Amino acid sequence: MSDKQPKSGKQKYAEVAYYPGCALEGTGHAYNRSTKALGKALGLKLKEVENWNCCGAMEVKNIDPKLQTYLSSRVMSIAANKMKMDTVMAPCNGCYHNLKKAEYELSSDEKSREVVERLSQKAGHATYQVGQVETIHALDWIKEAIGEDGLRERVKNSLQGIRIANYYGCMYTRPRHIFPEKDQGPGSESTSKPHFMDDLLEAAGAENVDFPLKTACCGGAHTLSDSDTSTRLVANILQAAEAAGAEVIATECPTCHSGLEMHQIRAESTLGLKTHVKIIYFTQLLGLALGLKPKAVGLHENVSDSFAFVKEKGLA
Amino acid sequence: MTAAALRPLGEIGQRLQVLVAAPATPADAPELLALGEDVLRHWVLAKGLEPTHGEREGFRLLALHRQGADGDPSFNACRETCRELAWHYNLLTLQPASEGEQDGRSKQARMMALVANHLFLFISGKLETEALGEFCCSSRPLRTGVDAGGAAGSE
Numbered sequence: 001m002s003d004k005q006p007k008s009g010k011q012k013y014a015e016v017a018y019y020p021g022c023a024l025e026g027t028g029h030a031y032n033r034s035t036k037a038l039g040k041a042l043g044l045k046l047k048e049v050e051n052w053n054c055c056g057a058m059e060v061k062n063i064d065p066k067l068q069t070y071l072s073s074r075v076m077s078i079a080a081n082k083m084k085m086d087t088v089m090a091p092c093n094g095c096y097h098n099l100k101k102a103e104y105e106l107s108s109d110e111k112s113r114e115v116v117e118r119l120s121q122k123a124g125h126a127t128y129q130v131g132q133v134e135t136i137h138a139l140d141w142i143k144e145a146i147g148e149d150g151l152r153e154r155v156k157n158s159l160q161g162i163r164i165a166n167y168y169g170c171m172y173t174r175p176r177h178i179f180p181e182k183d184q185g186p187g188s189e190s191t192s193k194p195h196f197m198d199d200l201l202e203a204a205g206a207e208n209v210d211f212p213l214k215t216a217c218c219g220g221a222h223t224l225s226d227s228d229t230s231t232r233l234v235a236n237i238l239q240a241a242e243a244a245g246a247e248v249i250a251t252e253c254p255t256c257h258s259g260l261e262m263h264q265i266r267a268e269s270t271l272g273l274k275t276h277v278k279i280i281y282f283t284q285l286l287g288l289a290l291g292l293k294p295k296a297v298g299l300h301e302n303v304s305d306s307f308a309f310v311k312e313k314g315l316a
Numbered sequence: 317m318t319a320a321a322l323r324p325l326g327e328i329g330q331r332l333q334v335l336v337a338a339p340a341t342p343a344d345a346p347e348l349l350a351l352g353e354d355v356l357r358h359w360v361l362a363k364g365l366e367p368t369h370g371e372r373e374g375f376r377l378l379a380l381h382r383q384g385a386d387g388d389p390s391f392n393a394c395r396e397t398c399r400e401l402a403w404h405y406n407l408l409t410l411q412p413a414s415e416g417e418q419d420g421r422s423k424q425a426r427m428m429a430l431v432a433n434h435l436f437l438f439i440s441g442k443l444e445t446e447a448l449g450e451f452c453c454s455s456r457p458l459r460t461g462v463d464a465g466g467a468a469g470s471e
Contacts, residue, residue, distance in 0.1 A: 170393045174393060212397075212400040213430070213431065216393075216394075216396070216438070219437075219441065222445070226444065229440075229445075233434065233438065236433050236434045239336070240427060240430040243423065243426050244427065
């Protein structure tokens, strides 16, 4: 960036490079739609990373972790060197995690730097250098660029009376060492008890319930290889949310979200366990609170049908 | 807790199902904690280690988790679940029960059973797939040592 003056969080995150990742073009499209709609409603700008590629997710990482580091570094390189952006926002926990991991690997492992340098040269683009961009999650984006006070000022349809269990999943805060900005005291995110989603939804009027499984595994990686385990893990999360008094599980990861939705249905058919808790992205809930229509935040793209619920709550 | 005989994994799962469905009461807190310890003992034994009898922060459960996660960062995906189990145990056993709080305590006991069940499901699933590789998304690569000869390492 040409502007060398330090920027406040609000300025810095008012315009960010947007890395939706593969899931947000498929099963997580409602998250893509609601993130964009929310940003627009809040006056924030998203510039999609040009010609982005897969972050390496689980598949590549499991075969060759340094190839995953390269793939994630390419996304950051495009944002930094081609688009001249200093922040990449990734709403997907998997993408967010992998970009943070790549940043860590490049800062601490010479071999990773060599591999990334070599593959970047082969591919014909500038090699990503550590620190060129900051990778943030959609939660950081809204929290820093708008904040709770900013949200309160803009709420048109309060989420008051809606009891929410905030589910962060297991990749948003783990492993701790790739998230050096977390656990830095007041104002920072906690890796053991994350609260950014709680803070934002509470600012929009929601009542957060005490939910002990907010970072527990949903079995996402097992969905195809061992569906029964995933179903049982999800069923337990759904039961715990209901036992905590929640009407809604708010999500911030497309893998967790679709896992909760699909296995909620499967739990009923295979375990005979019917749960009624609604599964809604936090971006959809905030969008509705700002007065956006359900379709504008992609509620129709969710598997879990929450139209009647949001109508009953006066959000549609 | 005493070093009781280790129950088979299937038996632990069945007992947890009973306690989740019953639902559990505050009096079940010690058993729920012990079931959590047993699940962790299975994991540690599967790794070829002798389960520790030590404690961390007053809990063998937390010491066993730490032992199980040593050299296996993906196992930390159940770290908070273990801590929640210990926290619920403290809530149910250290706070004197008073009239009018029974609803809240029953809710805590039910939640403790669900937390213990989650620990069981996570670890039993991980044990089941151990031969196939790591369970968690943030795991190490399936094929350790691939770095040198993998796609990124070859010309």
